[in-house]
Amino acid sequence: MGRYFPDPGKLLMNLSGIWASVFVIAVLAMTLVGKIKSLRLINRYRRFIGLSAFFYALLHFVIYLVLFAGLSWRWISSDLIEKPYIYVGVIALLTMSILAITSTKGTVRRLGKKWKPLHRLMYLAALCVIIHLWWQVKSDITIAAWFTLFLAPLLIVKIPTLPLYKKFFKKN
Numbered sequence: 036m037g038r039y040f041p042d043p044g045k046l047l048m049n050l051s052g053i054w055a056s057v058f059v060i061a062v063l064a065m066t067l068v069g070k071i072k073s074l075r076l077i078n079r080y081r082r083f084i085g086l087s088a089f090f091y092a093l094l095h096f097v098i099y100l101v102l103f104a105g106l107s108w109r110w111i112s113s114d115l116i117e118k119p120y121i122y123v124g125v126i127a128l129l130t131m132s133i134l135a136i137t138s139t140k141g142t143v144r145r146l147g148k149k150w151k152p153l154h155r156l157m158y159l160a161a162l163c164v165i166i167h168l169w170w171q172v173k174s175d176i177t178i179a180a181w182f183t184l185f186l187a188p189l190l191i192v193k194i195p196t197l198p199l200y201k202k203f204f205k206k207n
């Protein structure tokens with residue numbers, strides 16, 4: 036594109052992370068919108084959007100391993116001490132991996148009623164993304180703030196459906 040960057044790895048790392056986060060927002064928003072009767076058609080694309088979030092997160096991880104760490108375990112272990120926010124990123128990626136693996140038609144059928152509670156783990160992944168973003172903020176909060184603005188309401192509306200919330204507030 037005729038543009039030069041001091042560190043293309045950094046740019047690719049940021050772009051892949053941003054796209055992964057955008058797809059996380061999209062899939063959670065679709066879950067909500069898909070409940071509206073006239074918009075149910077949208078549910079067909081949920082798997083595709085969820086898998087896109089996973090693949091961008093995986094790409095983000097591969098870029099970290101190859102372009103940042105140069106596949107050096109020694110480098111990674113010292114980086115992990117300096118950047119603990121990486122751990123929460125890994126939790127988000129691992130969670131999304133489980134959801135990607137169990138998203139096939141066969142697994143949905145085999146898991147039956149257990150599939151839905153398992154796939155609510157996407158909210159845990161989203162929470163980890165918010166923590167991952169705020170934990171790495173140095174001075175510029177723009178990215179963390181924008182993603183929180185979209186993700187927080189999607190998480191908050193789910194609180195009343197949590198088993199713990201129901202146990203304490205919906206005794207009748």
Ligand code: HEM
Nearest residue numbers: 048049052053055056092096099121124125127128164178
């Ligand atoms: C194995 C998992 C992960 C690792 C090792 C990891 C590592 C990192 C690192 C080292 C950075 C800082 C890059 C820099 O110095 O510019 C970063 C930034 C970022 N990560 Fe991750 N991450 C992981 C998972 C995720 C996931 C799952 C998401 C979102 C779905 C995500 C979203 C982002 C975003 C948006 C940024 C840019 C933040 C900013 O520029 O303010 N990361 N990640």
